[in-house]
Amino acid sequence: MRWAGLIFVLMSGAAVVAQDSGPAADSAVAAAQAQLEKVRALYEVDDLAGMAAAAEQGIAQLGEATDAPALLGSLWYWSAVSQEMLGDLDEALVRYRGALEIHQAADNQREVAATLNSLANLHGLRGEQTQRLEALLQARDLFAGLGEARGQAAVANSLGNYYGEVGQFEEALPHFQRSVALRREIESPGYLAAGLLGLGINYRELGRLADAETTWQEALAIYRELENPGGLADILTNLGNLARTGGDYPKALAAYQEALGFDESTGYRYGQTILKHNLALTYQLMGDLATAAVWADRAVTAAEELANPERRQNAYQVRGAVREARGDLAGALADLRQVMTLRQERFEAAREESLLALQTRFETAEKQREIEQLQRTAVERELALAREESARLAAEQAQTIQEARGRTTLVFALAAILTAAVLAGMFRLSRRSERRLARQQQEVEQALAGLRAAHAELKRLYDRKSEWLGFAAHDLRSPLFAIDAVCGEIAAGQLDPPAAGVEEIRQAAQKMREELDAWLEAERAEQTEIVLHPVASDLSALTREAVALNRAAARAKRLELTYHQGEAIKAAVDPWRWREVVDNLVSNAIKFSPPGGAIKVETRLVDGRGELRVADAGPGISPEDRERLFGAFAQLSARPTNGEGSTGLGLHLVKRIVDAHDGSITVADAPTGGAIFIVSVPALS
Numbered sequence: 001m002r003w004a005g006l007i008f009v010l011m012s013g014a015a016v017v018a019q020d021s022g023p024a025a026d027s028a029v030a031a032a033q034a035q036l037e038k039v040r041a042l043y044e045v046d047d048l049a050g051m052a053a054a055a056e057q058g059i060a061q062l063g064e065a066t067d068a069p070a071l072l073g074s075l076w077y078w079s080a081v082s083q084e085m086l087g088d089l090d091e092a093l094v095r096y097r098g099a100l101e102i103h104q105a106a107d108n109q110r111e112v113a114a115t116l117n118s119l120a121n122l123h124g125l126r127g128e129q130t131q132r133l134e135a136l137l138q139a140r141d142l143f144a145g146l147g148e149a150r151g152q153a154a155v156a157n158s159l160g161n162y163y164g165e166v167g168q169f170e171e172a173l174p175h176f177q178r179s180v181a182l183r184r185e186i187e188s189p190g191y192l193a194a195g196l197l198g199l200g201i202n203y204r205e206l207g208r209l210a211d212a213e214t215t216w217q218e219a220l221a222i223y224r225e226l227e228n229p230g231g232l233a234d235i236l237t238n239l240g241n242l243a244r245t246g247g248d249y250p251k252a253l254a255a256y257q258e259a260l261g262f263d264e265s266t267g268y269r270y271g272q273t274i275l276k277h278n279l280a281l282t283y284q285l286m287g288d289l290a291t292a293a294v295w296a297d298r299a300v301t302a303a304e305e306l307a308n309p310e311r312r313q314n315a316y317q318v319r320g321a322v323r324e325a326r327g328d329l330a331g332a333l334a335d336l337r338q339v340m341t342l343r344q345e346r347f348e349a350a351r352e353e354s355l356l357a358l359q360t361r362f363e364t365a366e367k368q369r370e371i372e373q374l375q376r377t378a379v380e381r382e383l384a385l386a387r388e389e390s391a392r393l394a395a396e397q398a399q400t401i402q403e404a405r406g407r408t409t410l411v412f413a414l415a416a417i418l419t420a421a422v423l424a425g426m427f428r429l430s431r432r433s434e435r436r437l438a439r440q441q442q443e444v445e446q447a448l449a450g451l452r453a454a455h456a457e458l459k460r461l462y463d464r465k466s467e468w469l470g471f472a473a474h475d476l477r478s479p480l481f482a483i484d485a486v487c488g489e490i491a492a493g494q495l496d497p498p499a500a501g502v503e504e505i506r507q508a509a510q511k512m513r514e515e516l517d518a519w520l521e522a523e524r525a526e527q528t529e530i531v532l533h534p535v536a537s538d539l540s541a542l543t544r545e546a547v548a549l550n551r552a553a554a555r556a557k558r559l560e561l562t563y564h565q566g567e568a569i570k571a572a573v574d575p576w577r578w579r580e581v582v583d584n585l586v587s588n589a590i591k592f593s594p595p596g597g598a599i600k601v602e603t604r605l606v607d608g609r610g611e612l613r614v615a616d617a618g619p620g621i622s623p624e625d626r627e628r629l630f631g632a633f634a635q636l637s638a639r640p641t642n643g644e645g646s647t648g649l650g651l652h653l654v655k656r657i658v659d660a661h662d663g664s665i666t667v668a669d670a671p672t673g674g675a676i677f678i679v680s681v682p683a684l685s
Helices: 022-044 048-062 069-086 089-105 109-125 129-146 149-165 169-186 189-205 209-226 229-245 249-266 269-286 289-306 309-325 329-404 409-491 499-524 539-548 551-556 575-592 650-660
Strands: 535-538 560-565 570-573 598-606 609-615 664-669 675-682
Touching: 022 048, 022 069, 048 069, 069 089, 069 109, 089 109, 109 129, 109 149, 129 149, 149 169, 149 189, 169 189, 189 209, 189 229, 209 229, 229 249, 229 269, 249 269, 269 289, 269 309, 289 309, 309 329, 309 499, 329 409, 329 499, 409 499, 409 551, 499 551, 535 539, 535 575, 539 560, 539 570, 539 575, 539 598, 539 609, 551 560, 551 575, 570 575, 570 675, 575 598, 575 609, 575 650, 575 675, 650 664, 650 675
Parallel strands: 560 598
Antiparallel strands: 535 570, 598 609, 609 675, 664 675
16 A cells, blocks of 8 residues: 555644643744644655654653643544554554544544544545545534635545445535635645546546546646656556557556556555556467466565565456466476465465454353343342341340330330331332342343354354365365366367367366355355356357357267357346356266266347256156255255266356346256256346
């Protein structure tokens, strides 16, 4: 992350000094002020450890009691910024809240708003989106009340980032546009360029590529005039990505090379790693594999030095693709194994964080239960003491009555009245204690109910994780089987030249990478529903690609796999999900068809709907199996003909994907034996 431009800097704290506090206090304020200036200077050169130490020293010099609250709040703010940049998000949260309390107590509304804006960014990094939005809305209202354009622009940009990060790019657009409009009024070129960068990114996500390029070109001109290397590198990287997506590779290379020069001049290693990765990818797309290999090696070296798991994974992935394209299959396999290891490490880390959070909630509930148990014990002890006191008083009164026996009737009556009053008081005390004990018992039962709910939530998450792993394992079986089959053909000398087999291996590996990426993304979001990204697609072309990936597996079982394309079909589908439907149905047909049989795949247009038909040569579907055909982990009576494994998840996943497309899936008996699976989805006119 390039921090410049992301932190909304507090400026007014430096101007506040102690009043009527004496020479010693004035000296402390001056020393703390010097530390604040040092913090800002270290921020400009990215000396994070120095920033944190200087901020802490300034806070210590001021002490807890000070007549300069704005200065103290600014030091707490900068301490939070340094901790955030160092990656200690928990400590940063404590520091931001401390700064917020100081400024609120001093009624420094502008500083309160600025701190809320930065606190919102921290909530975003911690994945606390609800708290993030609440803080942003509070900051927006405060800046609006103050009439401060710069603060309003900063919060508008932060709101745009929030909606963009949750995928609501249409909602984000007016916030980015408002931020840019306010920045133009301020007439601060660098501030305007930073806002244009965010607006351009939002245009790109909306598919408005021409608007994105125009916006970034304006920002580029500003940064060139300001000679701002960090800003130039950011804009050029985005323009390079845009050119590469559009197929203008020379333009993309020129942008990446210039951006790399700027990042090297500032020592920004994260940006250098990304740009070396982009250069390798662009040269690969151009077909210059030798140069792509050089840049891929540099990207891996830079990523390892950076020690960032995501950048390491991306670097090994692009180098593996380049090595595979150059025929270095051993090197490509080594890089692919490294990518899978890194993905597993990141997945395990994310899972451990989720389990730790759940464990924390469980331990909190346990502590609360222990506290309530102690409270209940205390109430019972108090009730026992009250009863003992009641018994003692009753005994004393009885003794008094006994001693007074024989005295006058008047004295006896007075003693009886006094005894009755005491007993009534003790009865009321006993009743109050019992009611209090009942309330405590009710609270304990509520706590236990909460604990049971937490246990049920943990079981739901575990079941969801098991289902996810089952889906992922199922989706990886087909491409792994295809790779194994092609390798067997190459080893047996059945493919001459073997280049065709290598291409099939590459396609299967690419499919594995795409499926792993999709499943990991779904797991991070903890989705329980199939999420689609539909676009206008050619169903015939997508089906042909999926069938091609299964040809090696069909050849291994001596099966005839054919695909017949009717008239062209356009439909709004998720391309990756549609290929997943075809792949599951075809791989199932291969599993359940005997060697020497035939599998027929067909797409056609029927009554305004796109139809996919997959006919196998297997034993067909029995009436008993049809009732549970599409259930999760369903094990049918028919078994694979060559001992292949079956998880019972493929058809369940197909049914969920088809339903998400407003489609239908049915199964019929083939005239010559076997089964025909028919998928129907709405076609575009």
